[in-house]
Amino acid sequence: MTEYNGYVTDETIEGADDGPLAEKTVAVKDNISTEGVRTTCGSAMLSDYVPPYDATVVERLKDAGATIPGKTNMDEFGMGTTTETSAFGAVENPAAAGRVPGGSSGGSAAVVAAGDADLALGSDTGGSIRCPAAFCGVVGIKPTYGLVSRYGLVAYANSLEQIGPIAPSVEGAAELLDVIAGPDEHDATTQEAPEADGSYAAAADGDVDGLSIGVPTELLDGADEEVVETFWDAMDDLEAQGASYHEVDLPSVEHAVEAYYVIAMSEASSNLARFDGVRYGQSGGYDGNWNESFANAREEGFGEEVKRRVLLGTYALSAGYHDKYYKKAQDARAWVKQDFDEALDDADVLASPTMPVPPMKRGESLDDPLTMYLADANTTPVNLANLPAISVPAGETDDGLPVGLQLVGPAFGEREIIRAGSALA
Amino acid sequence: MSDPAVDPEEVRHVADLARVDLADDEIERFTEQFVDILDAFEALDDVPETEREADLSNVMRPDETRESLSQEEALQNASDTEEGQFKGPKVS
Numbered sequence: 001m002t003e004y005n006g007y008v009t010d011e012t013i014e015g016a017d018d019g020p021l022a023e024k025t026v027a028v029k030d031n032i033s034t035e036g037v038r039t040t041c042g043s044a045m046l047s048d049y050v051p052p053y054d055a056t057v058v059e060r061l062k063d064a065g066a067t068i069p070g071k072t073n074m075d076e077f078g079m080g081t082t083t084e085t086s087a088f089g090a091v092e093n094p095a096a097a098g099r100v101p102g103g104s105s106g107g108s109a110a111v112v113a114a115g116d117a118d119l120a121l122g123s124d125t126g127g128s129i130r131c132p133a134a135f136c137g138v139v140g141i142k143p144t145y146g147l148v149s150r151y152g153l154v155a156y157a158n159s160l161e162q163i164g165p166i167a168p169s170v171e172g173a174a175e176l177l178d179v180i181a182g183p184d185e186h187d188a189t190t191q192e193a194p195e196a197d198g199s200y201a202a203a204a205d206g207d208v209d210g211l212s213i214g215v216p217t218e219l220l221d222g223a224d225e226e227v228v229e230t231f232w233d234a235m236d237d238l239e240a241q242g243a244s245y246h247e248v249d250l251p252s253v254e255h256a257v258e259a260y261y262v263i264a265m266s267e268a269s270s271n272l273a274r275f276d277g278v279r280y281g282q283s284g285g286y287d288g289n290w291n292e293s294f295a296n297a298r299e300e301g302f303g304e305e306v307k308r309r310v311l312l313g314t315y316a317l318s319a320g321y322h323d324k325y326y327k328k329a330q331d332a333r334a335w336v337k338q339d340f341d342e343a344l345d346d347a348d349v350l351a352s353p354t355m356p357v358p359p360m361k362r363g364e365s366l367d368d369p370l371t372m373y374l375a376d377a378n379t380t381p382v383n384l385a386n387l388p389a390i391s392v393p394a395g396e397t398d399d400g401l402p403v404g405l406q407l408v409g410p411a412f413g414e415r416e417i418i419r420a421g422s423a424l425a
Numbered sequence: 426m427s428d429p430a431v432d433p434e435e436v437r438h439v440a441d442l443a444r445v446d447l448a449d450d451e452i453e454r455f456t457e458q459f460v461d462i463l464d465a466f467e468a469l470d471d472v473p474e475t476e477r478e479a480d481l482s483n484v485m486r487p488d489e490t491r492e493s494l495s496q497e498e499a500l501q502n503a504s505d506t507e508e509g510q511f512k513g514p515k516v517s
Binding site for chain 1: 499
């Protein structure tokens with residue numbers, strides 16, 4: 001175990017003898033199924049759940065020779081921005097004492113930042129790979145929706161989430177993406193990426209000469225001053241290496257974080273209905289009728305943030321409110337998509353700070369869910385638009401707090417963001 | 426559009442629909458928080474109706490039996506089973 005509580009379970013899973021990851025340890029987020037090794041999703045509901053099968057990405061890791069050193073701590077079911085909602089305790093930030101590691105893949109980013117694993121897998125529904133990568137000073141990639149199989153990923157909001165790599169360098173993250181990407185017959189939403197030259201790792205050549213970068217002004221407005229300064233310093237660095245940038249308008253992103261939460265909570269309320277304590281998970285006992293038993297199991301098994309989202313999702317989908325919330329959120333999603341597509345017609349990639357704020361102090365977000373939700377303003381639009389994005393270290397604030405720079409590419413344009421990001425890390 | 430009225434009764438009703446028991450202090454806290462959160466969601470009223478491009482195609486495969494989990498594996502995480510089946514609470 002680690003002193004910063006990065007792992008929920010530190011059981012080692014050996015991979016094949018040979019393969020591209022034969023010398024590497026790859027930690028796996030605890031919402032990704034591992035056959036025979038418990039998979040808790042950071043929830044008391046699943047504290048004893050042992051999957052009878054491997055997620056596709058875990059099969060691919062093993063085939064590639066990786067050693068899995070353990071299952072990483074996370075916000076319960078992926079619901080959080082700070083990795084403080086885990087039933088197994090909060091994770092500390094190895095790169096910034098007293099601060100949160102970001103979430104929800106906080107354990108995965110922390111074990112990589114601390115050097116306890118070479119690489120890690122996270123999942124990103126609204127920023128859950130990019131946020132902890134930014135807060136812990138490492139690299140994280142959220143792939144294009146459909147590039148990586150979600151088979152065996154315990155669902156939070158299916159239409160938004162992707163599994164992706166976390167690594168100390170862009171090249172390392174790209175090497176891991178090479179292993180996990182590609183269609184899977186067990187996940188009908190995966191698709192073959194359009195043909196392109198070379199591996200993702202080969203795209204990490206740092207060549208940004210002639211690269212055109214769009215900067216959405218909406219994603220800088222309201223961001224912390226030191227974060228913005230650090231962001232522009234990194235942009236100057238890219239410019240010095242031959243890139244150019246121009247400002248772009250994405251009016252739709254002003255509504256993205258609200259749309260994201262309505263859609264994610266709605267999907268969560270449906271997905272988490274399966275946890276009734278009968279087939280798996282915390283049992284509600286056998287007294288009373290089944291509704292009472294289920295409600296009892298879910299009261300005991302779910303933490304407060306999960307209950308909050310399940311209730312709000314149920315509310316948003318209920319008769320009389322569906323059109324007001326869910327339908328409008330889907331309109332916003334389509335609008336965000338259009339905005340990004342247009343901006344990417346005139347730019348190779350789009351850049352912004354990954355998070356509008358530096359890592360928060362531990363404990364300060366728990367009583368104020370709305371403020372925590374709003375911190376996802378820059379990451380959630382990318383999930384709504386199904387696009388790929390990377391977070392790379394941009395520098396630090398005066399107090400030494402890590403700041404991440406996010407690069408967004410066109411659908412299946414992972415090579416563009418890897419190439420651009422590799423000029424910085 | 427008027428503000429959605431969220432009161433403890435409504436939170437209790439939604440919790441009932443979602444099959445989640447809540448303690449009284451949780452209901453009180455959620456009621457306060459939901460007022461703020463739903464107020465923020467009001468911003469969606471300004472979103473224009475937008476056409477959604479459905480870039481979807483069906484994925485098909487032959488309808489053939491294939492290997493799957495054994496009954497024992499499927500039941501291994503259940504809190505109680507009987508004669509190879511899941512055992513749940515009373516339905517009535």
